[in-house]
Amino acid sequence: MIVKRVWRCLFVLSAATALATAAxxxxxxxxxxxxxxxAEWRDDLGRTVQxxxxxxxxxxxxxxxxxxxxxxxxxxxxLQQLQQQLDARGSAATFVIVGxxxxxxxxxxxxxxxxxxxxxxxxxxxxxxxxxxxxxxLAARLGFExxxxxxxxxxxxxxxxLDAHGQLQLSFGPGAALDAAAIAGGNAIDxxxx
Amino acid sequence: MSHLRVLFIGLLLALAASFSTAAWAAGSAAATAGDAxxxxxxxxxxxxxxxxxxxxxxxxxxxxxLAPAAAADEADRLAKVESDLAQMTAASSAATSADRGxxxxxxxxxxxxxxxxxxxxxxxATVGAVDFYLSPQLGERVKxxxxxxxxxxxxxxxxxxxxxxxxxxxxxxxxxxxxxGRFHTPYGYYNTAFHHGLQIATSLRRPRFLAFEDQGxxxxxxxxxxxxxxxxxxxxxxxxxxLFVGNGQHIIGGTLDPQAAGSFDGQVVVGGRLGLxxxxxxxxxxxxxxxxxxxxxxxxxxxxTRLTAAGLYAYYDTDSWEHQAEYYLFRNEDLLGGTxxxxxxxxxxxxxxxxxxxxxxxRYERTALDQTDSYFSA
Numbered sequence: 155m156i157v158k159r160v161w162r163c164l165f166v167l168s169a170a171t172a173l174a175t176a177a178x179x180x181x182x183x184x185x186x187x188x189x190x191x192x193a194e195w196r197d198d199l200g201r202t203v204q205x206x207x208x209x210x211x212x213x214x215x216x217x218x219x220x221x222x223x224x225x226x227x228x229x230x231x232x233l234q235q236l237q238q239q240l241d242a243r244g245s246a247a248t249f250v251i252v253g254x255x256x257x258x259x260x261x262x263x264x265x266x267x268x269x270x271x272x273x274x275x276x277x278x279x280x281x282x283x284x285x286x287x288x289x290x291x292l293a294a295r296l297g298f299e300x301x302x303x304x305x306x307x308x309x310x311x312x313x314x315x316l317d318a319h320g321q322l323q324l325s326f327g328p329g330a331a332l333d334a335a336a337i338a339g340g341n342a343i344d345x346x347x348x
Numbered sequence: 349m350s351h352l353r354v355l356f357i358g359l360l361l362a363l364a365a366s367f368s369t370a371a372w373a374a375g376s377a378a379a380t381a382g383d384a385x386x387x388x389x390x391x392x393x394x395x396x397x398x399x400x401x402x403x404x405x406x407x408x409x410x411x412x413x414l415a416p417a418a419a420a421d422e423a424d425r426l427a428k429v430e431s432d433l434a435q436m437t438a439a440s441s442a443a444t445s446a447d448r449g450x451x452x453x454x455x456x457x458x459x460x461x462x463x464x465x466x467x468x469x470x471x472x473a474t475v476g477a478v479d480f481y482l483s484p485q486l487g488e489r490v491k492x493x494x495x496x497x498x499x500x501x502x503x504x505x506x507x508x509x510x511x512x513x514x515x516x517x518x519x520x521x522x523x524x525x526x527x528x529g530r531f532h533t534p535y536g537y538y539n540t541a542f543h544h545g546l547q548i549a550t551s552l553r554r555p556r557f558l559a560f561e562d563q564g565x566x567x568x569x570x571x572x573x574x575x576x577x578x579x580x581x582x583x584x585x586x587x588x589x590x591l592f593v594g595n596g597q598h599i600i601g602g603t604l605d606p607q608a609a610g611s612f613d614g615q616v617v618v619g620g621r622l623g624l625x626x627x628x629x630x631x632x633x634x635x636x637x638x639x640x641x642x643x644x645x646x647x648x649x650x651x652x653t654r655l656t657a658a659g660l661y662a663y664y665d666t667d668s669w670e671h672q673a674e675y676y677l678f679r680n681e682d683l684l685g686g687t688x689x690x691x692x693x694x695x696x697x698x699x700x701x702x703x704x705x706x707x708x709x710x711r712y713e714r715t716a717l718d719q720t721d722s723y724f725s726a
Contacts, residue, residue: 223666223670228704257522260581262583263584266583266627266631302483303481304541304543305541308547
């Protein structure tokens with residue numbers, strides 16, 4: 155009787171294994187929210203960057219424009235502090251800054267921006283969109299509200315965090331303190347200060 | 349009678365007997381035929397059952413053969429569904445304002461205080477203006493810009509509506525966009541950098557001589573006409589140019605009017621601006637020159653004055669400092685009174701320090717206007 159049960163269990167296990175092996179495979183890995191964002195961008199050296207190539211990394215994403223002297227400098231300062239805190243915790247993250255205005259903020263402008271502000275770490279990406287539409291699509295998907303008033307960009311200082319699975323982990327609204335502990339922690343979707 | 353009755357009964361019995369015999373005979377024949385039919389049916393049923401068994405076996409055989417292919421099809425189908433879903437999501441995310449209708453933005457200006465700079469007799473809460481701003485993209489190269497201001501007059505408190513800017517532009521390239529309509533006249537820095545939305549400017553009030561026309565400004569803040577603008581880049585250095593031609597200004601009740609309804613005196617104003625942002629270590633600095641000239645008419649005099657103004661500007665903007673300066677020289681020619689040419693000047697310097705939420709600033713403004721110049725006295 156026991157032998158029969160063992161054989162039955164083995165049969166069930168082997169059948170399950172066979173079924174799992176034969177289960178339908180997806181054409182590309184599900185990348186969560188990251189996979190839904192416009193994919194192709196240019197970095198500050200003019201190189202093409204595929205946003206979904208960041209899958210598997212924790213991504214801290216903000217939007218900015220290079221000539222902003224009111225909100226964006228504060229955002230950059232906060233992000234630099236966050237970088238230090240994450241370093242102290244031994245947590246890795248990729249910082250992505252997406253330009254609001256691809257016409258004004260081309261790769262050259264971002265490159266100068268990085269040099270002037272000493273934002274030269276390799277895990278910081280300053281991205282320029284191929285078009286205004288592309289930038290708007292990303293902003294809409296991530297909840298960045300902005301509009302252009304001639305050469306001014308009316309915007310706030312939102313920061314979002316995508317986890318290693320490309321899912322939205324945290325969203326920091328304007329004025330909210332960037333919480334390194336929460337970022338380095340779990341994957342729960344949270345929204346702060348928004 | 350009794351014989352007849354006996355005979356009748358006899359006939360009935362005979363008839364009944366003949367019927368029952370016929371019925372028996374018929375029943376017997378039917379029973380024989382039914383057995384044969386039943387047997388035939390049974391045979392057919394057996395055959396059918398065999399056929400069903402064969403078919404079931406064949407179906408099972410086919411299913412066994414097709415199972416891997418079906419699984420592969422299912423995988424493909426799921427992959428396609430996911431791909432379609434991703435595309436739909438991307439398309440949904442990519443929906444622009446054009447897809448969702450025209451986005452309208454704007455500013456609201458309200459305030460409260462014990463001192464009203466425009467009318468000392470008034471105190472308390474105020475409503476300044478509601479500014480509506482639309483910038484529709486009308487095509488790949490065609491765009492529009494509308495700024496409508498519903499404002500409360502400082503003195504009277506009456507509400508007026510102004511189409512501050514109404515322009516349609518065609519973008520040939522980054523280096524050239526041609527606008528048609530009513531626009532902010534490109535001179536100096538302030539007039540085309542800080543518009544009717546007060547939120548973007550450090551100071552709530554413009555320099556006095558750069559005020560909008562209906563607030564006493566002495567330069568035409570708006571022009572109705574054509575405006576060609578663009579910029580050339582070299583690295584992060586930028587050279588910006590503006591050229592414009594429009595309806596000549598008209599003075600109504602002491603206020604400059606850009607004649608948005610069309611020029612009725614045929615006069616024109618022309619001008620331009622050239623600005624440089626050097627980039628590099630001077631990336632926060634920009635400076636330039638501007639010039640405008642045109643005949644200005646008034647309600648009584650169609651060719652009152654030839655206005656000529658040449659200006660310099662500089663703007664320095666960093667995370668900590670915001671400095672700006674503009675200076676204009678006027679050389680106005682009296683075309684009616686024969687008083688000749690009048691020279692005047694106006695300028696301001698503003699220094700600001702960005703300190704978090706606050707930007708304390710100081711502004712020094714000086715105007716030296718020739719009061720015999722009919723342009724200023726009209």
